Amino acid sequence: MAKKKLNPKQEKYQQKVKKYESKPALFKNAFQAFVSGGLVCLIGQGFIDFYAAVMNLPKKEASNPAVATMILIGALLTAFGVFDKLAAYAGAGLSVPVTGFANSVVSAGLEFKEEGLVQGVGAKIFSLAGPVITFGVVTAFFVGLIHALIR
Amino acid sequence: MGKKAGKQTFEISNPPTIISTGTVAGPFEGQGPLASDLDVIVSDIRDGQTTYEQGERSMLTKACRLALDHASHSISEVDLFLAGDLLNQIISSSFTAATLGLPYLGLYGACSAMAEGLGLGAMILDGGFVGSVLVATSSHNSATERQYRYPTEYGGQRRPYQQWTVTGAGAALLGYTGSGPRITAVTVGKVIDMGCKDPLNMGAAMAPAAADTIAAYFSDTKSDPSSLDLIFTGDLGEVGLNLCREELAEAGIELGDKLHDCGLMIYDRTKQDVHAGGSGCAASALVFLGHVYKGLQKKEMNRVLLIGTGSLHSPTSYMQGENIPCIAHAVRIERG
Structure with missing residues (x-):
């Protein structure tokens, strides 16, 4: 990104802009995210316990179907147009857990279906989630490398 | 060159009349305080079409036809169509111009399109080149969101200083009949x-x-x-x-x-x-x-x-x- 220096007039105006840009209600948003994020995790934990009991799995393996279920719920809520309304309230409480990932993929898929399966859905479905995947893989590579070297 | 005043202003010596207007608004705008001043409020954000973009165009075409109907003008009496919108390559305006079949100049001034069109229309009329100009513009919340920002169903929190793109279209017929503004x-x-x-x-x-x-x-x-x-x-x-x-x-x-x-x-x-x-x-x-x-x-x-x-x-x-x-x-x- 090109960083152009502001001239003094622009600098002065930017100070004024800061004065009128009301800040998001940090404490309220954080509290709502804490409660709703906790709720999402509670539901997730419920599914882990459920799969562990019903499918007779060890807890660690039961988390796989539980995550898949949470993704499915996130995807369905997006498809029914409810997710964005819940997220407007919950913020990071919904977007940080796996439900947020589901939403970013499904919302892009839905949005671009009008441009066709290949150039629309196929090309654009990861337009929001793409960076997460790219940098997740890159980070995993370096962590793996460091792990191998240290051992 | 008596029309230019100062550096940027043009005084219109033979001021044209805004003979009539046509306004079409989306359902959310229809819940706003000015709803009673608008001609048509559509109930569907796509206005019965398949895509948001088609919906925007449909509203723009309707607004143009309403403006003409209100003046009991037929489309063949319009000399020039000026329009602009926000979508890439101003497709809403150009595709509407294709539907209307009028001589057309596309404008891009982003959200200033209405004032730009009215000003330019008045200057062209004052210049004596045409007798009537149809000026129009449109925007669509979902179509602009997906172009400029995020998919519509993406659950991100909006900033308190963010604004909401208005869905709707407006058209004005300018000319030298009637006693309007x-x-x-x-x-x-x-x-x-x-x-x-x-x-x-x-x-x-x-x-x-x-x-x-x-x-x-x-x-x-x-x-x-x-x-x-x-x-x-x-x-x-x-x-x-x-x-x-x-x-x-x-x-x-x-x-x-x-x-x-x-x-x-x-x-x-x-x-x-x-x-x-x-x-x-x-x-x-x-x-x-x-x-x-x-x-x-x-x-x-x-x-x-x-x-x-x-x-x-x-x-x-x-x-x-x-x-x-x-x-x-x-x-x-x-x-x-």
């Missing part, structure tokens, strides 16, 4: 860059352009705010309007309660969750061609200034770290 002066804006980079805070980016054009209008016409009843900016929203006021005050221009913003008028912000107010080409089109036009006809006001404000960035330019350049055009309209 007249366009008497045009101030063409300069592109102003005050170093704003945040595409979510368009009001702050556009405010200096609006202030610059308003100041130019007063200095070019050697007049002061007492010569106008009301002044309407296009879509500055709350943050932008406050900043515009402050910029003007620094230039020694106090507008007090004469200054209003179409983006703030179209929604009821206590009931509609639009944060800093409305934006988009349709904000000024609906408020001006619906509400203000009727006010002029009912003689509630005599002389008003409309300042269309537009942000001239693209998704590419801001992702490459460029500032957001903005423009504002002013048109003075007087009761017929």
